[in-house]
Amino acid sequence: MKPSVEQLIEKYRNNLYVMAFNVCKNTQDAEDVVQDTFIQYWSQKKEFESEQHIRAWLIRVAINKAKNKNNTFFRRNSLPLEDYMQTLVFESEESSELFEAVMNLPEKYRIVIHLYYYEDYSVNEIAAILKLTQSNVKVRLSRGRLLLRNTLKEDWEYDE
Amino acid sequence: MTNKEKYKKAFSAVCPSDEFSLEVEKMKKINKQNIFKTVAASAAVCMIFMASATVAYAMDVGGIQRTVQLWIHGDRTDATIQFDGDGTYNMEYTDAEGNEKSMGGGGVAFADDGSAIPLSEEELMEELMAPDVEYKEDGSVWIYWMDQKIDITDKFENGFCYVKLVNGEETLYMTVRYKGGYATSNHRYLGPDEWRGN
Numbered sequence: 001m002k003p004s005v006e007q008l009i010e011k012y013r014n015n016l017y018v019m020a021f022n023v024c025k026n027t028q029d030a031e032d033v034v035q036d037t038f039i040q041y042w043s044q045k046k047e048f049e050s051e052q053h054i055r056a057w058l059i060r061v062a063i064n065k066a067k068n069k070n071n072t073f074f075r076r077n078s079l080p081l082e083d084y085m086q087t088l089v090f091e092s093e094e095s096s097e098l099f100e101a102v103m104n105l106p107e108k109y110r111i112v113i114h115l116y117y118y119e120d121y122s123v124n125e126i127a128a129i130l131k132l133t134q135s136n137v138k139v140r141l142s143r144g145r146l147l148l149r150n151t152l153k154e155d156w157e158y159d160e
Numbered sequence: 161m162t163n164k165e166k167y168k169k170a171f172s173a174v175c176p177s178d179e180f181s182l183e184v185e186k187m188k189k190i191n192k193q194n195i196f197k198t199v200a201a202s203a204a205v206c207m208i209f210m211a212s213a214t215v216a217y218a219m220d221v222g223g224i225q226r227t228v229q230l231w232i233h234g235d236r237t238d239a240t241i242q243f244d245g246d247g248t249y250n251m252e253y254t255d256a257e258g259n260e261k262s263m264g265g266g267g268v269a270f271a272d273d274g275s276a277i278p279l280s281e282e283e284l285m286e287e288l289m290a291p292d293v294e295y296k297e298d299g300s301v302w303i304y305w306m307d308q309k310i311d312i313t314d315k316f317e318n319g320f321c322y323v324k325l326v327n328g329e330e331t332l333y334m335t336v337r338y339k340g341g342y343a344t345s346n347h348r349y350l351g352p353d354e355w356r357g358n
Binding site for chain 2 (some may be wrong): 021022027031040044060063065090092094095096117118
C-alpha cells in the first residue's frame with residue numbers, strides 16, 4: 001500500500017513536527033525535517049505493509065533526519081529554549097515545567113520517552129523503530145523517567 | 161491524570177509556525193530538483209563505464225585478473241577485477257538482486273614535474289579496499305570495510321565521528337566528517353582542526 005502524500009501530511013504533519021522538534025530543539029530545522037521526510041516518502045517507490053508500517057517509517061526517517069541536522073556544522077541560529085518557551089501557550093505551569101524537563105534530557109533518553117509517552121509506542125515497537133535492543137530501550141526509558149522524577153518530583157508519577 | 165496524559169498536554173503547545181506550509185506542488189518542485197541531481201550523477205557514472213568499456217578491448221589481449229570481496233552499494237560481494245596496466249580496471253560482480261553488473265575506473269598520480277603516472281595494480285587495489293562511507297536514504301550512516309559493516313549514525317559529535325577499525329594486525333583510525341569525506345591513519349585520528357580547508 002502507498003497512500004497519497006496529501007493524506008499522510010494531513011494525518012502526521014504535527015506529530016512529525018513535534019518529534020523533529022524534540023530532537024532538533026529548533027523550529028526551522030524541525031520544519032525542514034518534516035518537509036524532507038514527506039519528500040522522501042513521495043519520491044521513493046517503497047511499498048508499505050500497513051498504516052502502522054508507514055507511521056513507524058515516517059517517524060524513523062524524521063528522527064534520523066533530525067539527528068543529521070544536529071550533526072551538521074552549519075546549524076541555524078536557534079532561540080534558547082527558555083525564549084522559545086515564552087512563545088508557547090501552555091495550559092498550566094505544570095505542563096510548562098514538564099516540557100522544559102523533557103527538553104533538558106539527553107537526546108537518547110528524550111527520543112525514547114517521547115515515543116513512549118507521546119506516540120504511545122511499546123518498548124518492542126520503539127526498539128524496532130530505533131533499531132535498538134528491547135533491554136536498551138528499557139534502560140533508556142527507565143533513566144529518562146528517573147531524571148524526570150528527580151526534576152518534577154510529585155508531578156511525575158512512578159510508572160513501569 | 162496519568163503521565164501520558166500530562167506529557168501529551170504539555171507537548172500540545174508545540175506546533176509548526178503559521179508560515180510553515182507543506183504544499184504538495186512546492187514539494188514536487190523540490191523533488192524535481194532532486195531527480196535532476198540524481199540524473200547528473202548517473203550520467204557521470206555512464207561516462208566512467210564507457211571509458212572502461214573501451215579499455216576492455218585492450219584487456220582481451222592480456223592483463224591481470226583478481227577476484228576479491230568488496231562492498232558495493234552496501235552489499236558484500238565477490239568481484240572479478242581486471243587490471244590492464246595503464247591505471248584502469250574493469251570490474252564485474254553480481255548485485256543483491258542477482259543481476260550481473262559491470263563497472264570500471266582508474267586513476268593517476270602526479271609526479272613532481274606535473275606529469276601523470278598511472279596507478280599501479282597495488283595502488284588501485286588499495287583504493288578499492290579502502291573503507292567506504294554510505295549515507296542511506298533513511299538518514300543512517302554506515303562504514304563498510306573488509307568484513308565489517310558499522311552503523312555510525314549516532315556517533316557524530318560536532319560533525320565528526322571517530323572509528324577504530326581493526327582487521328587482523330591492521331588498525332585504521334578513521335575520522336569521518338559528516339558528508340565531508342574521511343581520513344584514515346594507522347597511528348592516530350585526524351583532528352577537526354587539521355582538516356584540510358578548515
